[in-house]
Amino acid sequence: MEISREQFLQKLPEVEKAIKECDFMAIDTELSGLHRPPTSVRLYNMVDRYQEYKEATERFLIIQFGLCTFTWDEPSGRYTAKPFNFYIFPTSTTGQIQANRVFMTQAQAFDFLTKQGFDFNKWVYQGIPYLTIEEENEFVAAASKKMNDDMPDIPIDDKEVQFVNNARQKITDWINAEKTDEVDGVNITAKNAYQRRLIYQETRKFDGLTAIGMKGFIRVVKLSEKQALDRATEKKKRFEKDRDAAIGFRKVIDLISQSGKTIVGHNMLLDMCHLIGQFIQPLPETLAEFKALAHRLFPKMADTKYMCTAEPELSTFFGADTALESLAFETRKEQFKNPQIDMHSGFSRYLTEMAHEAGYDAYMTGFVYLKLVSYLYKTRSPDKYAAIEAQILAEQEVREREKEKQRQPKVDADGWEISDSEDDQAANESNWDLDEEEVYNYGSIRVDLENRHGSMDNIFSSIINKTALVRTAFDCFDFAGPEVISNQSNTILVKYSDGTAFDKATAEFLFSKHGKFIIEPNDTSSSFVVFENLRDNPLDIILDNKEFTVVPIAHYLEKFNKSLL
């Protein structure tokens, strides 16, 4: 379902319903540009990588957002997907907002989008705007001031002194005349916003008068108590509508966050950076603050790309090609037939494939996620899985038999079918109505996404809140804690006494002869040194320096893993 700027507030309840009812949801974004252009640098340390992503969120925009909810439908025994596609554009023409947003575009990113048929007119003409929380607060404060006529006076330009004097005279004349006449107000023509503002501020100086903006003029009136109250109520309503329109797409992000449900992405770190930076608040200075913020907002994340590289059963199956489209293709095969996933009948946009539209990519991501989790469960707990499968099949058989029974025509003693219309109707109303007829229970197995039976512990615990991340010392980015180093042939641990400065210069002095490297701090008395392309055997790296000791990574890990037991 594609939701345009015009329909947004009207369709929001449908989005809200989908988020509230779902088991989990998947997201995807299209961006106006990626992070820095490719360089020859092969490895980044985590702090630099975060700075790069943070910078990207300050420059580039999410221009399309895909959200797909997945909900288990018990009667049909399958998941139902509701994919939403939103174009996002920071227009200033909605909700009286004065925001003046400037953003960057990478021509290559737009070139890429043309290959997917991206509609740039829909983006600019129909994209949904948004305010971050702070922008909303500013908007509300400014609007309240305006609503309560609490604006500071602005100076009157020399050119406008005569205009203001004339207006003041006109108001005074009317006040004096009013005592005898029955005229209920006076109109003052204003040519531009500046003149309008001047009239408002002059009117304030008269007790009990209200200035009402009309097209091309301002009407100055004396309102009764009831009129004033009605006007205040109407103003407040308009303000609330303006505010909602201005908050715009952030409302969807708020709903996702408030749900506390699992969010699935594919290679989702950059998506999450943009999502938070664009719609919630500018990204914090440090990586640690970012992790804390992201985890608080979205406590459960799962990354299908990370799963396919980190889980041995999956990496064996998929190999190096973990592109989303490849995973979606592979998981349509027989091994992944459970669970069944259908598009909700009201969401027909993606009945034909539309790869790289954010809504469709979100759908594919959630689809793949369900298949992967189920596959892992089946592989790791084949007995339990078989038992559930058998039970489901048995239940299904029972249901089928019951249905069959009811489907038998009722016959009278002589064997004639009873065609009494009342009976037919009763049957229609009970178990034999059209809806149920249409829903054929495939008997697919619900994935225990809440780990209610504890059976998914060995799956979720290793994937939750970890996302794919390449060209760093680590195999993943961990939203919920520090990343763990893996046994790589290009990595050593350097130990030193607490408080020793082990900075880039020191490291260069010690290790530059072995090639380019990055440093990742481990604890106060050790750091990892990860080489871009280490040709020497790491065991051969020995220092004739008493301050620093090299520990082979395998030795360190052995000890580290033992300490976890």
Added chain:
Amino acid sequence: MEISREQFLQKLPEVEKAIKECDFMAIDTELSGLHRPPTSVRLYNMVDRYQEYKEATERFLIIQFGLCTFTWDEPSGRYTAKPFNFYIFPTSTTGQIQANRVFMTQAQAFDFLTKQGFDFNKWVYQGIPYLTIEEENEFVAAASKKMNDDMPDIPIDDKEVQFVNNARQKITDWINAEKTDEVDGVNITAKNAYQRRLIYQETRKFDGLTAIGMKGFIRVVKLSEKQALDRATEKKKRFEKDRDAAIGFRKVIDLISQSGKTIVGHNMLLDMCHLIGQFIQPLPETLAEFKALAHRLFPKMADTKYMCTAEPELSTFFGADTALESLAFETRKEQFKNPQIDMHSGFSRYLTEMAHEAGYDAYMTGFVYLKLVSYLYKTRSPDKYAAIEAQILAEQEVREREKEKQRQPKVDADGWEISDSEDDQAANESNWDLDEEEVYNYGSIRVDLENRHGSMDNIFSSIINKTALVRTAFDCFDFAGPEVISNQSNTILVKYSDGTAFDKATAEFLFSKHGKFIIEPNDTSSSFVVFENLRDNPLDIILDNKEFTVVPIAHYLEKFNKSLL
């Protein structure tokens, strides 16, 4: 005429013809954003203003360019307009160019463009790319290297060592077999650009072998001398086509510049900054360098907005509303009937109005320019103008009479019309053919744009190379020299002895009590101080400081103007 990316090279000759034949041309641009957002600052000094514009050209892009040529058509006695509209997008998908352009967009600018129905899909999908001169040089250098197989070797990744060894073996096997076999080459499958590059560099190591890139593989062959020559020729042709496609829209700017003809704009300073900065070269550091560069590239410019504010006859007529659309509306009136301007028959796009499309705005600008110049001439030299008008009318009458004569049916001695078909045909072929019938000579007067008769001196000399400029000390920006201060009530001249530091701090100390101001240097011993909103009488500003003297601006100007005589 709208010219898309696909048609660009094909339609370029038509653009070239229009530029070469025309009397002058007008331009207009649409931008992805304007300069800094509006502030409360009311005045800028010229150096700051230039820096602001320079910054804008580094951030924002021309996304649509309008060019309209105007050519006097003697037979019909009127000007013919050819308006071209180009969408401009720095795509990287044309001409093998690897440019990775990042640019900024101001959401408000796009909002503004939606009101004019701007087609953002045409912009991204069909916008014409471009290279600056320096980018072209880089492109040519890189392409030459590639063409001459003069690429530096790249290191072979550990992962690809086997791949390279296999390829080398395959080539060697084929060389050995070739002596006996008749196979003329060997195919090596390459999965990606990196593998392809490796095959090229391996092939180079074999004498007399050539690697030819095919879809999915590389073919390694031994070419005969003729084959090698053909291949080189073909490569060169392809390179030239790629280069032309990559230079793209700059070609049009080059043609405009090379023509040396007058370029007319409306409030054109920002347009010229973008045009030079985007298509020719980044804007130079200083204002003086910019003026020199712009003047060298485009020696004759005229600005319709400036004309309407600076020429008394025009400012009286048009008043404060110098918006392009207003001028176009006003100049359709009777007073401006000369000269007649028609759209060329091949350019039908703007037969209905399309205000704010760059091509149409360029047309309006040139239209207004012709009308204004002609109006000034008529007003300032009524006798000369009347004489030309009379002459034109007389000539027209003569032509009409001649035509009428030919239109008289030939009659024989008895008064019978000769209906000999041969005679009819002869008439058709001479003066009476359809083309001439359609062209009705309105007898409008050609504007002496080249000032051939010296009659336009008093018009062009005051407007040439000056453009409108607000919120500065001066009434205009002058491409060809220093701006001249005008007699404004908010301005004083401060004199000091040569070498005295008259900087912002000193000025603040002396003048801050009179309000906000800017400084414009005049010569080595004086500066103008221009107040934003001076309430005091400038004659009352007196300093009890021996180092600095205040000279009323009127006194200075009196002396200055005398010195010019």
